[in-house]
Amino acid sequence: MSRFSDTSFKGLKALVRVDFNVPLNDKFEITDDTRMTSSLPTIRKILADGGAVILMSHFGRPKGGPEEKYSLKHLLPHLKSLLGDNIEVKFADDCIGESAIEQAKNLKPGEVLLLENLRFYKEEEKGDKGFAEKLSKLGDLYVNDAFGTAHRAHASTAVVADYFPAGKKMFGLLMESEVNSAEKVLHKAEKPFVAIIGGAKVSDKILILENLLEKATDIIIGGGMAYTFCKAEGGKIGKSLCEEDRIDTALEIMKKAEEKGVSIHLPSDSVIADAFSATAQTSTSPSNAIPDGWMGLDIGSYACEQFINIIHKSKTILWNGPMGVFEFEKFQHGTREVAKAIAEATEKGAYSLVGGGDSVAAVNQFGYADKVSYVSTGGGALLEFFEGKTLPGIAAISE
Numbered sequence: 001m002s003r004f005s006d007t008s009f010k011g012l013k014a015l016v017r018v019d020f021n022v023p024l025n026d027k028f029e030i031t032d033d034t035r036m037t038s039s040l041p042t043i044r045k046i047l048a049d050g051g052a053v054i055l056m057s058h059f060g061r062p063k064g065g066p067e068e069k070y071s072l073k074h075l076l077p078h079l080k081s082l083l084g085d086n087i088e089v090k091f092a093d094d095c096i097g098e099s100a101i102e103q104a105k106n107l108k109p110g111e112v113l114l115l116e117n118l119r120f121y122k123e124e125e126k127g128d129k130g131f132a133e134k135l136s137k138l139g140d141l142y143v144n145d146a147f148g149t150a151h152r153a154h155a156s157t158a159v160v161a162d163y164f165p166a167g168k169k170m171f172g173l174l175m176e177s178e179v180n181s182a183e184k185v186l187h188k189a190e191k192p193f194v195a196i197i198g199g200a201k202v203s204d205k206i207l208i209l210e211n212l213l214e215k216a217t218d219i220i221i222g223g224g225m226a227y228t229f230c231k232a233e234g235g236k237i238g239k240s241l242c243e244e245d246r247i248d249t250a251l252e253i254m255k256k257a258e259e260k261g262v263s264i265h266l267p268s269d270s271v272i273a274d275a276f277s278a279t280a281q282t283s284t285s286p287s288n289a290i291p292d293g294w295m296g297l298d299i300g301s302y303a304c305e306q307f308i309n310i311i312h313k314s315k316t317i318l319w320n321g322p323m324g325v326f327e328f329e330k331f332q333h334g335t336r337e338v339a340k341a342i343a344e345a346t347e348k349g350a351y352s353l354v355g356g357g358d359s360v361a362a363v364n365q366f367g368y369a370d371k372v373s374y375v376s377t378g379g380g381a382l383l384e385f386f387e388g389k390t391l392p393g394i395a396a397i398s399e
Helices: 034-049 072-083 098-105 122-126 129-136 159-163 173-187 206-212 226-232 244-260 301-313 333-347 357-365 380-386 392-398
Strands: 013-017 052-056 089-092 112-115 141-144 169-171 193-197 218-221 263-265 269-273 282-286 295-299 316-320 351-354
Touching: 013 034, 034 052, 034 072, 034 173, 072 089, 072 112, 089 098, 098 112, 122 129, 129 159, 141 159, 141 392, 159 392, 169 173, 169 392, 173 351, 173 380, 173 392, 193 206, 193 301, 206 244, 206 380, 218 301, 226 244, 226 295, 244 263, 263 301, 269 301, 295 301, 295 333, 301 333, 316 333, 316 380, 333 351, 333 357, 351 357
Parallel strands: 013 052, 013 141, 052 112, 089 112, 141 169, 193 218, 193 316, 218 263, 316 351
Antiparallel strands: 269 282, 269 295
16 A cells, blocks of 8 residues: 655645535634644645645535535635645635636646535535546545545545556545554554443444444443443433433343453443533432433533543543533533543553544543544544444555
8 A cells, every 4th residue: 555655746736535524603714623734734745745736525515516605615715824825725616627627737736726515516425436537537646634534435535546546546644643543442452441432322332332342441431322321220310311222232232241351331420400401400319310300411420530540540542422411511520521531541651542523522622632642533434443344435545
C-alpha cells in the first residue's frame, strides 16, 4: 500500500476526499470546524510538495439535487482563512460538470479547488461507477482522508479508488492516524483494557459490546442503555429509558462476559429526575431501585468513584458514549468525571481513544480533548470498525 508521507505530489493534482460535513447555524456560520482542521495537514503536505488539491465532500442530506442551504460554498471563506492568504482557493459550482472539469484542468501547483456537494447527485450514495469514473478524471491521484465516511460504499469514498492504479491511491494523514489508533486499541491493546460504552440504546451498541467481549478486560456501561441492563438483573428502574425487547440480549451479554472473564460494570447509583428536562426535580437513588415516576439521567457519585477507580487502573481506554444527558447542566457530572479520569489515566501512560459524536463533544466541551491520546472524527465509522466490520473506504485502498 502506498504511503502518503512517502509520496511526492510535485506537479500532480491530488483528488482528496475530505469530510467537511460540519454543523452550521442559521446564518451559515460554522459552529464546530474540527472536521476541517483535521484535514489541514494532508492538504498542506500536498501543497508544500508543489502539488494542487481538488477537495470533494458531502454536506448534509439534500433530498433531490442542489439545495442552497447544502452548498459547500458556505464553507469557502472559512477554508480560505484556515489555509491562509497566500493559498488561492477556488470553488466549482458542480463536482462533475464542465465547470469542474475546466477548473481542475487549469489548476496550478499550490492552488486548491473545492468541488460542490457530492450529494447533489443521487449517484454518490448509490456508489454509481459512472459517477465515480467522472470524479476520477479530475485528479492524477486519489487520497481518502474522510474516516467519518469510511463505512459508506459511496462513489467518492470507495468506488472511485477502482479508477486509480496501486501507488496512485492512498490514505491521507488523518485517515492513517484514525486507522492506526483504532487498530492499536482493537488489536494491540495493553491490558487492563477498559471500554466505556454509553448512549441511549443497547440496540445501537450490541455488536460493539459483543466484539469487545473478545478484547477488553472491563466494560463500563453508562447512559440510558445501563437501565436495560439494570432491569435485566431484576432491578426497578422507574420510568428510566429501557428497551424491553433487548432485556434478553442484555442478559446474554452479561452471561458471555462472565464466561470470558470480562467484568461488566453498571452504575451503582444514579442521579434521577421526575421529568426529562433541564429544570426537573432531582434526587439520587441506587440504579436498581429507582422509584416509580422517576428516571435515571446521570450516574451518581458512588458510580463515579467506582468508574474512576477502574479507569485509573487501565492501560488502554476506549470511550464511546456519554454517561448521562450531559447537554443538561444538572446531568453533566458523570460524563465530566469520566472525561477527567481518562485524561488523568492518559497522563500516567494509558492509551486513550475517544470516539462517537457525543463523547467527542464532551471532551471538547470540558476541555480534555488535548489530554487524551486520540479523538476520532468518525462516529459511525469508528463504531463499525469496533464491531469488526470491513469498512469499504479502507478496503478500497488496502486491497
